[in-house]
Amino acid sequence: MSVNKTKKADIVTVAKAARVSASTVSRYFNHPELLKPATRKKIDSAVRRTGYIRNRAAQTIHGIRSGTIGVLIPTLDHAIFAEVVQAFSETVEAQGFTILLASHGYDLQREYAILRKFLEHRVDGVVLTGLDHDEAVFQLLDSQDIPCVLMWNYAAQSRFPAIGADNELAGQMIAAHVLALGHRRIACMFPPTFGNDRALARRDVVLDTLQGAGVEVPDHWMLQTVYSISESKRDAQQLLSQANPPTALICGNDILATGALYGAKASGLSVPEDVSIVGIGDFKGSSDIEPALTTVRLPAKRIGQEAGKELAMAIVDPSARGGASLHCAPELITRQSSAAPAR
Amino acid sequence: MSVNKTKKADIVTVAKAARVSASTVSRYFNHPELLKPATRKKIDSAVRRTGYIRNRAAQTIHGIRSGTIGVLIPTLDHAIFAEVVQAFSETVEAQGFTILLASHGYDLQREYAILRKFLEHRVDGVVLTGLDHDEAVFQLLDSQDIPCVLMWNYAAQSRFPAIGADNELAGQMIAAHVLALGHRRIACMFPPTFGNDRALARRDVVLDTLQGAGVEVPDHWMLQTVYSISESKRDAQQLLSQANPPTALICGNDILATGALYGAKASGLSVPEDVSIVGIGDFKGSSDIEPALTTVRLPAKRIGQEAGKELAMAIVDPSARGGASLHCAPELITRQSSAAPAR
DNA sequence: TCGAATTATGAAAACATTTGCAAAACTATT
DNA sequence: AATAGTTTTGCAAATGTTTTCATAATTCGA
Numbered sequence: 017m018s019v020n021k022t023k024k025a026d027i028v029t030v031a032k033a034a035r036v037s038a039s040t041v042s043r044y045f046n047h048p049e050l051l052k053p054a055t056r057k058k059i060d061s062a063v064r065r066t067g068y069i070r071n072r073a074a075q076t077i078h079g080i081r082s083g084t085i086g087v088l089i090p091t092l093d094h095a096i097f098a099e100v101v102q103a104f105s106e107t108v109e110a111q112g113f114t115i116l117l118a119s120h121g122y123d124l125q126r127e128y129a130i131l132r133k134f135l136e137h138r139v140d141g142v143v144l145t146g147l148d149h150d151e152a153v154f155q156l157l158d159s160q161d162i163p164c165v166l167m168w169n170y171a172a173q174s175r176f177p178a179i180g181a182d183n184e185l186a187g188q189m190i191a192a193h194v195l196a197l198g199h200r201r202i203a204c205m206f207p208p209t210f211g212n213d214r215a216l217a218r219r220d221v222v223l224d225t226l227q228g229a230g231v232e233v234p235d236h237w238m239l240q241t242v243y244s245i246s247e248s249k250r251d252a253q254q255l256l257s258q259a260n261p262p263t264a265l266i267c268g269n270d271i272l273a274t275g276a277l278y279g280a281k282a283s284g285l286s287v288p289e290d291v292s293i294v295g296i297g298d299f300k301g302s303s304d305i306e307p308a309l310t311t312v313r314l315p316a317k318r319i320g321q322e323a324g325k326e327l328a329m330a331i332v333d334p335s336a337r338g339g340a341s342l343h344c345a346p347e348l349i350t351r352q353s354s355a356a357p358a359r
Numbered sequence: 360m361s362v363n364k365t366k367k368a369d370i371v372t373v374a375k376a377a378r379v380s381a382s383t384v385s386r387y388f389n390h391p392e393l394l395k396p397a398t399r400k401k402i403d404s405a406v407r408r409t410g411y412i413r414n415r416a417a418q419t420i421h422g423i424r425s426g427t428i429g430v431l432i433p434t435l436d437h438a439i440f441a442e443v444v445q446a447f448s449e450t451v452e453a454q455g456f457t458i459l460l461a462s463h464g465y466d467l468q469r470e471y472a473i474l475r476k477f478l479e480h481r482v483d484g485v486v487l488t489g490l491d492h493d494e495a496v497f498q499l500l501d502s503q504d505i506p507c508v509l510m511w512n513y514a515a516q517s518r519f520p521a522i523g524a525d526n527e528l529a530g531q532m533i534a535a536h537v538l539a540l541g542h543r544r545i546a547c548m549f550p551p552t553f554g555n556d557r558a559l560a561r562r563d564v565v566l567d568t569l570q571g572a573g574v575e576v577p578d579h580w581m582l583q584t585v586y587s588i589s590e591s592k593r594d595a596q597q598l599l600s601q602a603n604p605p606t607a608l609i610c611g612n613d614i615l616a617t618g619a620l621y622g623a624k625a626s627g628l629s630v631p632e633d634v635s636i637v638g639i640g641d642f643k644g645s646s647d648i649e650p651a652l653t654t655v656r657l658p659a660k661r662i663g664q665e666a667g668k669e670l671a672m673a674i675v676d677p678s679a680r681g682g683a684s685l686h687c688a689p690e691l692i693t694r695q696s697s698a699a700p701a702r
Numbered sequence: 703t704c705g706a707a708t709t710a711t712g713a714a715a716a717c718a719t720t721t722g723c724a725a726a727a728c729t730a731t732t
Numbered sequence: 733a734a735t736a737g738t739t740t741t742g743c744a745a746a747t748g749t750t751t752t753c754a755t756a757a758t759t760c761g762a
Contacts, residue, residue: 027719037742039721039743052739052741069503071481071719077420082480118448119445136415249647278647304592304618380713394711413748413749418750420718422717
């Protein structure tokens with residue numbers, strides 16, 4: 017329908033329209049202070065008339081930054097990652113970057129393939145989620161020299177700067193909380209840990225902490241439940257309706273805990289009187305659910321922002337490379353879903 | 360740390376290493392069937408040795424597709440958009456596209472600016488969220504000739520192909536449901552509608568439907584509540600603890616409804632005996648909350664997939680342009696949170 | 703074993719920019 | 733009014749590819 021100006025306007029179209037050379041138009045965009053005002057005005061009008069839009073691809077092959085950052089996450093379907101990405105993207109957008117986003121669904125092979133694609137697009141930097149990645153991914157990153165940060169998880173030493181929360185600490189905190197309340201008959205519900213170092217770290221440290229206090233979790237109280245409210249509701253219901261149920265249930269994340277809360281209710285148990293239920297994460301609804309969920313806050317928004325700041329900085333000023341890791345500390349949030357066991 | 364091979368490998372580096380010409384290397388990637396196996400093998404090894412990664416920017420300036428799609432949403436913080444984006448991205452990734460993602464936070468000015476940036480990156484196509492956009496946005500899209508689809512919302516006629524659910528229909532369905540149960544004392548809770556055509560459409564049609572049945576919603580039962588469980592919990596609590604409260608509360612989305620459910624409980628009311636509460640959306644947790652939420656399902660995943668299919672198709676085969684809109688029908692999901700009013 | 707037909711490869715132009723260098727156009731100074 | 737100095741602009745080369753056209757290498761039939 018629209019009048020197709022035969023060809024898309026390029027820089028020489030604009031140059032002709034403004035009766036200047038292409039170089040001058042280029043300077044108009046990149047070093048406007050070098051032009052005299054009259055020329056600037058001419059070009060301004062020519063740009064408007066021709067509908068010219070700069071071509072970053074053409075700039076990029078001159079070694080100029082592409083203005084893109086590759087963001088690689090497991091999935092957006094977990095609200096918590098969506099939140100991190102949102103915060104990250106807002107932060108780097110403010111600095112003029114646009115993000116390339118892709119999710120690997122916990123498939124390490126795909127992660128590598130996606131990273132390659134990002135590099136083909138000549139992203140200026142890359143964010144990966146979590147600390148554990150295929151060795152090939154790290155090597156690829158090493159061989160290119162673009163900055164990379166590992167977001168979400170934190171550890172003292174890591175292959176690239178890590179910005180996130182210490183998941184082991186989070187697990188330890190919640191386990192310690194449950195123990196401190198006096199629970200000894202404790203069940204756990206964790207997501208499948210394959211390809212998911214965060215979940216794995218949390219689970220192991222919870223178990224260790226309990227064990228350290230002399231509490232063994234029997235196998236049939238060690239639930240593995242996929243990330244889904246309905247699944248966790250079902251599993252919790254089944255667990256809690258057995259004879260002699262646990263007095264506390266530690267969930268690997270708040271989604272599982274939310275489902276467990278529903279499951280407890282469906283089993284006719286009250287929380288926290290009959291059973292304490294705790295999560296990890298402090299997701300959006302966790303403070304408002306009834307009863308409000310005791311959990312460990314992982315500061316998603318802050319993590320996204322800090323990662324964005326750090327990466328943008330590393331890109332803009334590559335001299336200050338080797339950026340530092342940053343721990344966004346988890347925090348125990350005690351609410352109504354946990355209490356001392358009835359005796 | 361890593362041994363920096365002085366310069367990044369480009370196609371001529373590879374060519375030299377393989378003792379062939381640059382053209383041959385180019386063909387190796389784009390028309391491998393033209394090379395004889397021996398040459399292919401030589402280049403294969405040279406690519407590996409040099410660590411060469413193709414430069415899409417350089418291809419793009421030849422008019423070759425960039426392999427990117429710009430996705431423009433209000434925010435990822437609403438789980439429902441995250442879900443749509445995830446489905447969309449999976450669908451187009453399978454076709455080799457990578458997405459550029461940005462959010463405008465309901466700011467029309469920013470939407471325009473982001474679109475321009477997408478175009479500078481020479482995206483092969485664009486997805487916008489919702490039907491309403493600044494006229495400048497539409498004009499810009501018209502002037503470029505890349506395909507665009509409007510995702511999430513549906514209307515019979517729209518500026519570009521629309522793939523989504525009819526929000527007016529959804530609003531009408533939920534209002535009709537509440538009326539059919541016999542309610543007449545009905546309150547509404549909707550998000551701020553500024554810059555948000557979806558919310559606006561829903562609200563207006565709900566009101567119209569109620570009015571059509573002779574039900575007026577008094578001003579003080581017309582709540583405007585930001586998208587947040589805690590806010591809606593508070594507002595609902597306040598509403599429901601007044602003397603002579605409504606027997607039903609229609610919420611503009613499931614997040615508000617979830618908060619309202621908590622608010623009702625906190626006010627000591629039972630749902631649905633004392634008050635029916637319904638939402639729109641059928642978000643992830645809505646079926647599992649206690650009581651399970653009556654709502655109208657907006658098929659986010661399907662919308663994302665269909666939009667992805669349509670856009671990828673329009674890009675790959677531009678002859679079949681002028682793609683059609685597609686209605687992904689909303690569906691009333693009756694669960695426990697709604698019932699006939701007690702009398 | 704030769705020439706024709708076919709297949710594989712290379713040289714060079716094209717793509718949309720940026721940039722170093724040099725020329726042109728101004729200003730200021732005398 | 734001429735010169736020196738400064739500011740503004742244009743030319744041409746460069747960037748990393750793809751592609752057209754031409755040439756070189758191979759295959760095949762006689």
